[in-house]
Amino acid sequence: MREKLANRKILFTIGVLLLGVLIYLGYTRYLNLRYMESELNNRYENAFQNMNTHLDSLERELGMVLLSTTDNNLSTNLSKTSRSAYSAHESIGQIPIASDTLDNTKSMLNKIMWYGEHLDDDIEEKEGLNEEEIEMVNQLKIKVGKINQEIEEIDNQMKRERFSWQDKKRVELDLEEEDFEGTALLGMVNLDNNLDIISIREEFQNLGIEIEEFLLQDSDLWAEANLAQANQQTSEEEALERAAEFIEKYNDEEYQYEIFESDETIVEGEAVENEMPAYAVEAVNVNDRRERIYVDISREQGEIFNYLKHRNIGERQLEKKVVIEDIKEMLLDAGYENLVITEQEEYGDLLIITLVPKIEDVKIKSNLVNVEVALDNGEIVSFEGNNYFLHQEDRKIDEYTTSLDINEAREYVNELLKIEDEAKVLIKNDNQELILCYEFIGSLEDDENNSYIVRINANTGEEKEIDSKKEDAI
């Protein structure tokens, strides 16, 4: 009896101890969770406040642009406006709202960022801003000022409501949503909806600037390309035949072919039309089904946009040499003409070679084609020519003339650059303008690890771009 009682006591004590440990661990987790929620809220709040700060700076800097009388000050202040617009845009990206909300605000910031760079670029050529440009900057300043006022009110409301960001998950700011009705978030929706982005676009058009052309995104270009391809001349059977012929010429294995992308995709039980400018062909190696080749054939001309072979890449064989002529022959077969190599970069067992078309003596930089070579046997495992086909117009170089020859252009290059290579190139700047330049590639004294590119306008001698090649390394 006594022994039984003692056992019970022991069990009871163990139970109490275990319960204590459980409560302790649970409480510790609860505290950690609260700490993390608070930390998360602080981060979101910080992003929101950063957006406010950058918008505030932007308003002041646009004012400073209006007051600048010397080119130096003007250039500095224009750079500052671009930087603040960039930072405000970046801060919006860190607030837990859906990607496609506050579009007007993001669009306006993007336009200011672009316009600041555009004006800064032109300062040397025309000394200061003209009346229309001053008016444009003033209009932008007024709009940013209004946003600032409203954001301040929204911020106050958030504080009064003890608004918390941490429980917001990809908030879709849409007037039809009721989740945030009567909250500070409604203020953000109204702010964005009331932002008159159309008038900004019209103001730019009054200045003779079709801003949409400058701000075209890749997605827009592809949407246009898709429309152009709608008048398809290549049938599915022809595309399949073309892909099979191409694959068999450059591969020894036996493949099964399939067009695995039709014109439609089924989403939620409904057929939705695809906006794809190409037929996608998949080839499966019948002896090793893990090996696959994907080829995209354009619907209009039957060109090969993409060739992507997936296979195991073995150990690198140093004695295998990459035969450049083989690469050019394969690309020519796929529809790419007059290509020359501009860059080579190794990524583990892959060598990535960038080529551009060279017409007469001009390299068309916007038409680049990338090729991947497996270093185990020197095989070309993939290439992509999206830019080559997307920017075909750029290859019409007849209208471009030069006032300077390459020797004269070299005089404009800083003497600290040890020039290793030079060429005449057609580049597209951020504003999508094509500019004929002389390109000088080299390194600084005592710093041979970094390579720099300097581009000199072939007509004015102006230094158009300085770039570092290392920035591109992944």
Place this chain on the structure above:
Amino acid sequence: MKRKVFILGLCLVLFSFISYSLVVDIQHAESSPGFWTLSPEGQLIARTVYTEARGEPFVGQVAVGAVIMNRVRDADFPNTISGVIYQPWAFTPVAYGYIWNHIPDATAVRATISAYNGWDPTYGSLYFYNPAKVTSHWVFSRSVVRRIGSHVFAR
């Protein structure tokens, strides 16, 4: 007897709780040595590609990487790779921290390199989703470009 069962049950609950708290869930898949040669940004893309598209065909993994790169260039998204990937709730595996539980395999690493260097089988897509798992239906309003594996890519 009942008390013994109760205490045993309590012990089991406690054991499970402690195990769950202490065990670090790092799964070592067939990781690629190439992964560690990537830059920090490259590793971040590879982790996102791997966790978003593991089990998808190779071209589908390149496509996920291409969407990340397209977003970096697009005006409606942050301007940097880390800004795009860490954008709140943009990528579910990032939001839940799954990207840190796995080391990407050789396929994901190669897909990352290809996407970073310009391969884009999605033709400028900015979104992708698995129609069977969508929780936010606004994405259906975007123009569909194509389907690769279980993902639909849209602009």
